[in-house]
Amino acid sequence: MNPSKPRLLTALVALAFASPIVHAAAPASGKVGDWTVVDAIAWRDSAGTHVVLSDKPFDRSAIASDRTMDSSDVMSHQMDPLDAHTYEVRLDAEGAVDGTSLSMPGGSSFSFSSDMAGGLKLSKNDANHVAGSFAYDIADVRFDVPVVTGELPRPGKLLPKDGGEPGKVFNAQIAAIAKGDFDALIKLSPPEHRDSIAASAKKDGGKMEMMAAQAFTPSKATITSGSIDGDKAWLDFDGVQGGEAMKGLAIVERKDGAWYVRNIEVRQAK
Secondary structure (H helix, E strand, C coil), X not given: CCCCCCEECCCCCCCCCCCCCCCCCCCEEEEECCEECCEEEEEEEXXXXXXXXXXXXXXXXXXXXXXXXXXXXHHHHHCCCCCCCEEEEEECCCCCEEEEEEEECXXXXXXXXXXXXXXXXXXXXXXXEEEEEEEECCEEEEEEEECECCCCCCCCEECCCCCHHHHHHHHHHHHHHHHCCXXXXXXXXXXXXXXXXXXXXXXXXXXHHHHHHHHCCCCEEEEEEEEEECCEEEXXXXXXXXXXXXXXXEEEEXXXXXXXXXXXXXXXXX
């Protein structure tokens, strides 16, 4: 994910259920302070190679949603409901330690010392993989992880060009919000949210609530591609929001046999 891509989610379309953590745990172990390392991810960018270890499993399905891995994925991992601790070891182009970052609920810190160099032992550091150990100060960790350098493939299989059933639900919800149609929106929402949406519709005719939804939802959208993995689908689309051309991603999830839009993210088209 990229921090510059705003996560725009209206209260009217948010779902109460959380996505299950789906991951294939990367080999990682050790201790950082008083917490135990259980997983790790790594990516490479212009700043170097980032190896991030955590006391909670990373949701690789969520990371792959926008097909990139970066620091915003780590930030999301640290937030509720996980409240995960993370420890990053950053390597420069030569494979030397360029610094470490410790993050925990309530704060984070970055540090660098020339003494760190002796704590790093790499057994592998090539274009696609990094493995080794790092022991310095409060950290004594081991890792053996693939390095992400480009676009991530999403799990599952491709959807039809129109997005299939998830695409129909997404298009219907976009249309309902654009028209200000509360009745249609209620039908498209999870049962547990319908009463609250109906109550919102009664307040001043629901004008303020619908205006908020319209402000953060494309008025037009054309699905360009999509994929599905079990009860979760991703839809890439071109759209218009506030009169400006946008590109976006919709995450649609199936619950009790019905599809619901969980999140819509947009960014300006280049």
